[in-house]
Amino acid sequence: MEMRAKEDIEMGEDITPPLLPLSFSLHDSFLSSHCSSCFSPLSIPSPSLPPQAHPPLYCSAACSSAHSPIVSSSAESLLPASSPHPSNLRTALRFLLTLPSPSPCPHLHRFNNGLLTNYHKLSTSPEFAPEIRQGAIAMAAARKLRNGDSALDQSDGVLLEEAVLSLVLTNAVEVQDEAGRSLGIAVYDPNFSWINHSCSPNACYRFSVSPPNATSFGEDSCSSLRIVPNISEEDSGVCSCSDYMKGTIGYEYGPKVIVRSIKRIKKEEEVCVSYTDLLQPKAMRQSDLWLKYQFTCSCRRCAMSPSTYVDHALEEILASNLNSSSSRFDLDHYRDEANKKLSDYVDETITEF
Template identity: 45%
Template structure:
């Protein structure tokens, strides 16, 4: 099955209405922190409910006596979900003593039990529906899972939970075939629900209206989640479907072409999902989204897609010969820009690559488990220094004993991501101690530098493949936030005092007259100019600021000091970078000199503003103007004031 556009669709347009799930559940780690019905966060510190608030932050237990620890934010949410919790058998799953035999998250089994009940209510578990290997139009892929022991065990646990629900006990051998099929359908079709800071808080299965969108490693659409309210809430203007399902006739007839069934299942609440175009889509073109991390090279994407969804991707990016620029650069050895034909050399490179991968995985695992960001930073920076190119101007000679990481290798990008987070945590910990505020500033500076390098590297790849708009948006916002945290440091106290306590709404007077990009981006993230013009104009602006503030950011950092420019990677020998031309109204984002502290601060402020506003613009294209990231950007810019930056500004150049 697939979805195609019956008409031309421009970039940045919603192409489905909000789609409610067939079934959903919180991840195991979110059971104590989020409402099991609406997925909104709970706040147990508030002793009393706020009046006239439908989402009461005081946790309310499910009262099913199953020790599940399911919590709800209001009686309304508990009433909507608690019966499903019990009647699906999920309640009795928590009462079992041997669920430890299931090697993955219990959320997969809990979701499968809820989905089983949904299919029962819809009448989709009768033999005529099961014979095709699909349930409700969704593929189960039962025959493709080569780990039958795991599937059988999961089906056994599900079947036992449902028998306990019905007051039946005993051997379940031979009764779990349908449970296994539903479980495989969950493993094949479930999607992680991510909102607010990109953290996975739950999993959900949606009907064909969402699940029939196929994967591509160079997609033309993206999806976002919304936790706002229940279906049928007044005042919401929702678009209809702008795609047409195509494929197996019998499969489509199973849903009778019913748009309500394509849109929603039995749920009338839960996390909604919506599809949005990230490229211009031609009439008749297939609309695809990404199931895998697009910043992974081909070999990792293929492995991830097979492990999770049991298919081999044959999209244009994966079938490209030679590899696309992005895939070459994400996996290429910096010491060898040509294809290596020497077997011994190739084996040695593979071994070195595995060692670096193990080092990265070990550092991240220890960081997540022990909470020791300092050790993580030391381990990753040592790895980067020892394995990086020493000169940016000339490629290294091939050496069978070395695997050199360049700044755009996917292991480098993952390292920057982890380092930016680890340095930020260290800075926050140090800032709480007044005696360590200078140390906190230095740590914050390092975190901002890694965050900026990550954004610049991703932008370089995004310039070659616009499918990377989502990570580019996230990383530019993260870089802007890190820079904003740096310029608010007490180190600049005298400068901040002169700037009215660093209120952005009063910092940018006259700025609009000097940088039309900032002015236009600030006006709701919607520009009159074309998408490519905006991207080139942004690069033109920050290319003028970067050389003046980058030396300050990387001073004393052994690995980063060898990175001459976080925006220009043309020295790699494969240029895909946009021309840095000021195409948006004669930008004057210049005048920052490294030698003057006050001017460095102003340059960092300008850089932060560009990052946040451009990241917000990309986000509005990718997810729409009302997503949580846009709210986050506006909060960083306005601090909740809601006033326009261009209303009261002051020239900071």
């Protein structure tokens, strides 16, 4: 699956309107300081409490009336206090509420809304399988308790919970504020989630974190969707694009995402963003993408032989950092050095030109 431009797009233009999430959740560390519905900061933060004992906090009555029924219906308050990665579990439980009834078969690699689960890859991955299994059991137990049933039995199946949690791990993005802090995670519909990765992307994305009825800078610059879905031949027999899009049901609130071009994009050209830190050498990018998403990038930048000038410079910077007197690799220091050195290269090139 991929998204392509339906018209010529100039550099620096919004190519989607603000897109609302299908499901989302704050990270535990922000439950006491930010609105659980729109992620905007609270005027008066509350005392920090354990996540399971912390009631959702809201910036307005509108956010409270819209979001609080979801919290009670999702059974997230019944999750064990020791559950790993609670924001993933809360997002998965809330996503379950958006599914049609009866719920789709978890054996499918895509749900009715077209989102990839990666279930078969992740559930057999040494890195993800234990987290998915434990999280699915915790989710299923919480849902049973919500319905007044007895504790989860070993014979009870948790395939649906495993598939939805896999979907969250595959599609969720970190929602960041203007300071670059990761406030929580959100899963968006195919208009965003079908945008593929490239280490040399032609688009980026930003988030609009604001209370209801507030207008953030730049939101009015694009009111229409300027990209369209495209299904490759290998997926063409699964379902039509229109079936996926009309089946998408999400929330009418939450942190919004906007996609913006960073290069000129021609009509029918694929639109790509980056899933990883582009200031990493190829080997580190490939490792990061495999560990998080279970795929090997084969974009033009990664396929270049020999490496691009930028990647060669990044490898030199990495080598010098690893050979320094520091006893451990300092990622922040590496990024600062990479930014400075690449900036110097650009300045030198412009001067020579």
